[in-house]
Amino acid sequence: MKRSKAKPINIGIIGTGWPGQQHARVMSAIPDARLAACADLDDARRKEFAQTYAPAKSFSDYHELLHDPAVDAVIVCLPNFLHFPASLAALEVGKHVLCEKPPTMNVAEMKVLHEEATRRGLVYYFSRQFRFTPAMRAAKGLIAAGRLGHIYHARATWVRSRGIPQGVGGWFTEKKRSGGGALIDIGVHALDSAWYLMGTPRPVSVSAQVFRNFEHLVQDPVFDVEDAAYAFIRFDNGAVVQLETSWAGNLPDDIPMGQYFGRELNNSTVYGTKGTIRLKPLSFFEDQNGAVETVPVELPDDADSFELQLRNFIEAISGRAEAINNATQAVELMEMLDAIYASSASGREVPIV
Structure with a gap:
């Protein structure tokens, strides 16, 4: 749909x-974008937002926003269990959608959104601003130049020693509202970063285990999600990724102290036949005459990842670029997340068909 x-x-x-x-x-900062409206049930928060960012209109009910003919596209920033109904309602009235992660609560919901967006010729876009960081863009440049050779393996890690989210309405630790725990909150970021650098190959099977060992650290009455997840995912090109994520764990001292959640490590490493990339700190290790050497990598710039993501969304709507975070990838991401839970529940490797 061009404009x-x-x-x-x-x-x-x-x-x-x-x-x-x-x-x-x-x-x-984006001339092609205009903040036309906002919606939130919380009056105080909505008014503060309106005072700061000056949208043209403000609503308490997002359905009123959706039926405003002046609005072309929406950004869905609601609790996880509302992502699907809000995104579907937007698509049904002809609005393009950018939705925060996770795209939906399960792959069945995401397939509905994909079909609806495709049928109506609309852009569905899932938010993954980490794809646009300077380190990620530099890494993608090296991969595009063939410096890694054939990518066959990646490790994706986001672990915290004491990082179970509390407050924010209490929904983070309640399965029916969050969709999951550490995997959905932070693990999805690590997994997607590695998968994106690998070229988003098609997932074909998952072997995984999730755990809930640290619920005693939470005062809220509902804690029925995992605080850790570990997965091994195979892709159709023969490559594999290992995922490790946790909100809480007795992490050793080789993992540094973070600012808020005790010890914390958030990193992805991608291995190829010619070289290896680690994101944090951005490092490139290359085979040079039979020896592995560390090669300096310059960051392209310090551009804001949220801004670059929004620019790509706008350009996709205008027909000037392909959506980097597209609906097909959102379906496959949800397939991996669903399969992680299914594998853990069954104790078996689960195929993705």
Whole structure:
């Protein structure tokens, strides 16, 4: 669906918490985007958002925003269990959608969104701003230049020693509202970073185990999600990725102390036949005459990842670029997440068909 370059795309933000604020924060830097509206049930939070970012309109009910003909696209920043109904409602009235992670609560829901967006010729886009960080873009450049050779393996890690999220309405630790625990909150970021660098190959099977060992650290009455997940995922090109994620664990001292959650490690490493890339700190290890050498890598710039992501969303709507975070990938990402839980429950490797 192509639009005139002269007319900006009017965007409505549904949910004015931290994620919604990040999207609004960068919108003024994009001439083709205009913050047309916001919606939030929390009056105080919505009013504060409106005072800071000055949307043209403000609603308490997001359905009113969706039926505003001036709005071309929406950014869904609601709790996880509302991602699917809000995204579907937006697509049904002809709005393009950018949705925070996870895209949906399961792959069945994501397939519905994919089909609806395709049928209507709309852009569905899932938020993964980490794909746009300077380190990620530099790594993708090396891979595109063939410096890694054939990529056959990756390790994806995001672990914390004491990082179970509490507050924020209490929904993070409740399965029916969050969809999952550490895997859905932080593990999905690590998995997607590695998968993206690998070229988003098609997943074919998963062997995994999830655990809930640290619920005694939580005062909230509901804690029925995993605090750790470990997975081994095979792809159709023969490559594999190992995922390790946890909210809580007795981590050793080789993992550094973080700012808020005790010891914390968030990193992805991708292995190829010619070289290996580690994201943090960005490092490239290359075979040079039979020896592995560390090669300096320069970051391209310090551009804001939220801004670059929003620019790509706008360009995809305008027909000027392909969506980097597209609906097909969202389906495959949800297939992997669903299979991790299914494998853990069955004690077996689970095929993805």
